[in-house]
Amino acid sequence: MAEWVCRALRDGALEGEHAPALTIKDSIATPLGFDAFCHVLSQLSTNISAEKSQSRALVLVAFSRSPSYYVDLLKRRGLDISSSQQWIRILDCYTDPLGWRERLMECGSAKNLSYEASNVASTCRNVKDVDKLFSSVISLGKGLVGQGKVRFSVAIDSVNEMLRHASLSSVAGLLSNLRCCDQISSIFWFLHADLCEEKVTAVIEYMSSMVASIEPLIPFANRHRGNSENLSLVERNFTKGKFHVRCKRRNGRVRVMFEEIHIGQSGIDFTSPSSEDGLVNQVNQGLLPKVQFNLQLSEKERNDRAKVVLPFEHQGNGKPVEIYDGRKSLLDSKNEAAPVSTGNSKINDDSSKGEIIYFRDSDDEMPDSDEDPDDDLDI
Amino acid sequence: MEQGTLLDEALGSLHLSGRVVLLEDCVETSAAFVLHHILKRSLSQPPHSSNVVVFVAFAHPFSHYDRILRRLGCNLVVQKDNNRFFFFDVLVDCPDGEEGKNSDGGLVALYGKIQKTISALPQENKNCITVMIDDISLMEVAAKGSTNLVLDFLHYCHTLVSEFGCSLVMLNHDDIYSDTVRPSLILQMEYLADILIRAEPLATGLASDVHGQLTVLNSGKERSRNKLSNFQFKVKENSVEYFYPGSRT
Numbered sequence: 001m002a003e004w005v006c007r008a009l010r011d012g013a014l015e016g017e018h019a020p021a022l023t024i025k026d027s028i029a030t031p032l033g034f035d036a037f038c039h040v041l042s043q044l045s046t047n048i049s050a051e052k053s054q055s056r057a058l059v060l061v062a063f064s065r066s067p068s069y070y071v072d073l074l075k076r077r078g079l080d081i082s083s084s085q086q087w088i089r090i091l092d093c094y095t096d097p098l099g100w101r102e103r104l105m106e107c108g109s110a111k112n113l114s115y116e117a118s119n120v121a122s123t124c125r126n127v128k129d130v131d132k133l134f135s136s137v138i139s140l141g142k143g144l145v146g147q148g149k150v151r152f153s154v155a156i157d158s159v160n161e162m163l164r165h166a167s168l169s170s171v172a173g174l175l176s177n178l179r180c181c182d183q184i185s186s187i188f189w190f191l192h193a194d195l196c197e198e199k200v201t202a203v204i205e206y207m208s209s210m211v212a213s214i215e216p217l218i219p220f221a222n223r224h225r226g227n228s229e230n231l232s233l234v235e236r237n238f239t240k241g242k243f244h245v246r247c248k249r250r251n252g253r254v255r256v257m258f259e260e261i262h263i264g265q266s267g268i269d270f271t272s273p274s275s276e277d278g279l280v281n282q283v284n285q286g287l288l289p290k291v292q293f294n295l296q297l298s299e300k301e302r303n304d305r306a307k308v309v310l311p312f313e314h315q316g317n318g319k320p321v322e323i324y325d326g327r328k329s330l331l332d333s334k335n336e337a338a339p340v341s342t343g344n345s346k347i348n349d350d351s352s353k354g355e356i357i358y359f360r361d362s363d364d365e366m367p368d369s370d371e372d373p374d375d376d377l378d379i
Numbered sequence: 380m381e382q383g384t385l386l387d388e389a390l391g392s393l394h395l396s397g398r399v400v401l402l403e404d405c406v407e408t409s410a411a412f413v414l415h416h417i418l419k420r421s422l423s424q425p426p427h428s429s430n431v432v433v434f435v436a437f438a439h440p441f442s443h444y445d446r447i448l449r450r451l452g453c454n455l456v457v458q459k460d461n462n463r464f465f466f467f468d469v470l471v472d473c474p475d476g477e478e479g480k481n482s483d484g485g486l487v488a489l490y491g492k493i494q495k496t497i498s499a500l501p502q503e504n505k506n507c508i509t510v511m512i513d514d515i516s517l518m519e520v521a522a523k524g525s526t527n528l529v530l531d532f533l534h535y536c537h538t539l540v541s542e543f544g545c546s547l548v549m550l551n552h553d554d555i556y557s558d559t560v561r562p563s564l565i566l567q568m569e570y571l572a573d574i575l576i577r578a579e580p581l582a583t584g585l586a587s588d589v590h591g592q593l594t595v596l597n598s599g600k601e602r603s604r605n606k607l608s609n610f611q612f613k614v615k616e617n618s619v620e621y622f623y624p625g626s627r628t
Contacts, residue, residue: 028569066541095538098531104491164527195566231594235607238598
């Protein structure tokens with residue numbers, strides 16, 4: 001699945017359509033989203049540097065990690081940034097997002113800090129200005145691929161940080177403008193879903209063609225990770241999770257897939273749902289209370305039940321079913337009933353057995369209702 | 380230093396450089412003793428001569444920490460004179476009048492001071508720097524309740540972590556956010572933290588010889604080395620005893 005997602009980003013956009021967009025989201029219970037982001041980033045970078053993808057360059061908007069972190073990351077994956085300046089640029093919104101350092105430098109209270117990644121990074125000193133951010137991304141991308149038909153990809157490492165500095169509408173505008181831009185091949189971003197309101201997550205998800213969410217294998221209700229009963233669970237959730245992918249096809253079909261994500265010594269692994277997970281499901285099923293009776297009827301039992309003649313409706317014996325609906329006057333019914341009772345009295349005497357004449361009230365419950373007839377009693 | 384306590388074991392034997400440590404406590408169980416422990420550890424861990432601590436105090440004055448650390452066997456005044464302990468008493472340094480001028484509650488200036496202190500250090504002292512903030516909730520008060528401003532400040536402190544490889548230790552109270560629908564600040568801090576230490580009372584209630592339990596979640600740089608430990612403690616006059624549940628007679 002992760003491979004599938006990476007392929008979709010690699011293949012890029014069709015002519016005249018919006019670029020495919022991927023949202024990667026996680027929550028505090030399984031904070032593995034950033035690892036997944038780094039995985040997608042390095043896969044796409046590998047493809048771009050090998051010129052196997054539609055896009056020829058990558059613009060990384062770094063909010064939550066320093067540019068040197070990404071340089072090291074890509075170096076570890078065997079991609080040398082310094083020699084290949086021509087395919088990646090990092091827009092550094094991490095080092096000085098609000099211009100504090102610049103202000104302090106002007107006051108003379110701080111020195112300018114140099115960092116090694118400066119040859120691929122350019123600093124953004126006011127992330128609140130979303131329009132500026134947009135034009136910086138576009139100009140960095142165009143600087144790499146030039147004007148024309150060549151496309152580039154965009155990665156944003158934290159939508160939460162953007163949302164903290166700007167309103168939802170402007171962030172949504174930025175993302176949507178990036179998707180519409182005809183020089184952008186694909187775009188992906190990462191967010192912690194529990195740091196923003198549900199509607200915010202929904203807005204972001206609507207704007208993406210793929211959503212990869214990382215969920216705990218076994219969810220637990222308690223937010224408190226320190227809860228001692230959950231300790232082993234918590235530990236497990238820190239290295240393992242469910243990688244859920246939901247993608248919208250162009251024809252409107254939605255496809256949902258999932259696999260298991262595992263962070264180990266060797267890095268990140270994606271595996272198809274394992275037998276261990278099946279075991280978990282079995283355990284979950286086993287947790288259903290075992291009862292001595294069936295909760296459902298079999299076909300035969302249902303037929304048998306339908307055949308039972310209820311005592312108060314004389315069905316099938318020729319007499320009309322009389323139901324008292326409250327409209328007949330008392331007098332009428334007495335007049336009507338009197339001859340019947342006198343006619344019958346003799347028989348009654350003869351057979352010396354009692355008879356209950358019951359007229360079902362139209363307001364009565366259906367005869368076979370499951371409801372407790374006394375539940376409205378107030379004792 | 381107290382070698383081999385369960386807390387040290389959970390934190391790892393090495394210097395915490397490049398790591399963010401978050402202490403979470405509650406009214407019933409204070410985690411201040413962990414802060415003292417880490418302060419002492421940061422100053423006394425080998426190599427002794429080059430460790431530097433920058434302490435940002437919102438909750439208590441210098442004399443308070445001096446008294447406590449003296450009992451633990453660490454003289455802060457001497458460390459201060461040797462330029463290895465820098466103490467910023469925010470409540471004293473930023474009186475209300477000055478604070479009124481800035482909309483940022485003086486946090487930008489505070490960050491400037493920290494950055495200036497760190498960059499002014501001689502090169503050999505730049506390897507083991509610890510920045511400690513004793514109460515984030517009071518920082519929020521100083522920022523006039525602006526969570527965003529606190530997060531901005533923490534972000535800038537985080538840039539120091541990635542730039543100088545220093546460690547950032549901060550304390551916050553978990554329970555004051557329990558009412559908020561979306562506990563954004565504490566959650567954001569948890570995302571920021573590499574090591575989370577949570578102090579809680581015992582689930583079974585008060586006990587005379589156990590004062591609470593600590594849960595340490597140490598997400599190693601290599602993820603496979605994630606370590607989760609849970610143990611109980613008893614705070615004594617000059618030290619703290621750590622033990623596994625049920626292991627004490």
